Amino acid sequence: MAGESTSSGVAAYYDKAAAKVPEFTVLNYGFSSEPENSRVPAGHAEFYCLRLYEHTVRDVDLAGRDVLEVSCGRGGGAGFLFRTFAPRSYTGIDVSGENIRMARRHSDGPRFEVGDAEKLGFDAGTFDVAVNIEASHLYADRRAFFAEVFRVLRPGGDFCYTDGCWADDDCSDDLRAAGFVIEERLEITDNVIRSLELDNERKEKLFDGLGDPELVREYKDWGGIVGFRAWRRFVERETLYFSHRLRRP
Template sequence: MAEQRPPRSPGARDYFDRAATIIPEFTVLNYGFSSEPENTVISSEEPEFYCLRMYEHALGGTALNGCEVLEVSCGRGGGANFVQRTYSPQRLVGVDLSPENIRLARSRAALPGVEFLIGNAERLSFADQSFDTVINIGASHLYDDRTRFFAEARRVLRPGGSFCYTDGCWADDDCTEDLLDAGFELLERTEITANVLRALRRDSARRATLFDGLPDTKLREEYKHWAGVIGYRAFTRFEAGQTRYFSHRLRRPEAESAARR
């Protein structure tokens, strides 16, 4: 008999809800991206520079001007706000499982055209073909079934729409077949583990400083492991090649077979 795995979602939701109340300072929660040179429109004064670089990298040349964009697992909304400010979509909806993350996202200055909703990546509450682009950064490893999410991302995209997707994974895990099975056309797949490590090295002090202010020493250590501080678990796994990080640019094909539609 197949072993039943307990669902991850309730644990993920509770973990991010708790982190939102303990360390509300972060507005972006991914590991970051860095390259030499930093080919970017983002100001080097931006405190969350490397995390926003991940969004910039994920989007690549995707044109968003005047488009309807969905960010699945938008976290605390810092990435969505950056995308709205920088690429001027007509509408940007951010969805996240954690009510506390959505509360934080809504508590910040609302940009015109941006809204934040509680929702599950595996059961998106949007009509078929309602967005031009779906963004998903550093979150799918937390889902119970990423193939359900891929099917949902494709369903809500209009034909020809873009799916900009990045995440870390175990070294032997390749999601490409799952993405193709879901009906996407793969435009570009890039391993960016070195870029993530470079960003973590440069951003480590900022992350550690926020955690060092916590009175609970056990929690302080736990968050350093989680957030990829140099020498801690998330960092050492990437460094040792146990985990890797990939970005994918995909498209829902314009013309699809009747079975796919």
């Protein structure tokens, strides 16, 4: 999660991060449960971040279906879902040109394009499944995004949607207003905190390697490092993390 709000500001933030910390192919806080029960390869460097992808699509069949990921970041998650669940097609879009450039390098199979979550450049009814992970808090207009996802899904399509939010910001009414049926809404804050703690050493080492103290502080704050801002907000329940399984009727 980052602290910007216009789409050009967000794109610039992520374009810069691509140069500063290119080691990450997945850019979320992750998910961990006990036991892990996972298809992510044990020992994978980005195990917990990929676990969040796996959790987000739980119980939704991707096999043989056309999948759109809005805000695919650097494409590591897209590559994992593509390899593991065999969709017919997988399209990832992101507002950051640098993220899309990295995604094309990292992941064979999915197609990646620069695009805006609030103005999806696809015809109505193009996809069977939409995936969105830890990005909607960055959009200027969440309702426009929900309306766009609803438009590009086919009837019967699934929307797998995961993000953190302020504790008093329940997006359920906006989702229903866009036309979605909420099949499941789970609060997973504890799973996210557990992931942040288990994955802390790897991320902190990369941030510490940046040198510039201001940048190190900024990335630790937004990157969920234990003791820093984003981690503290989850622990103090100022922000919560939810995952949704939604259906376009």
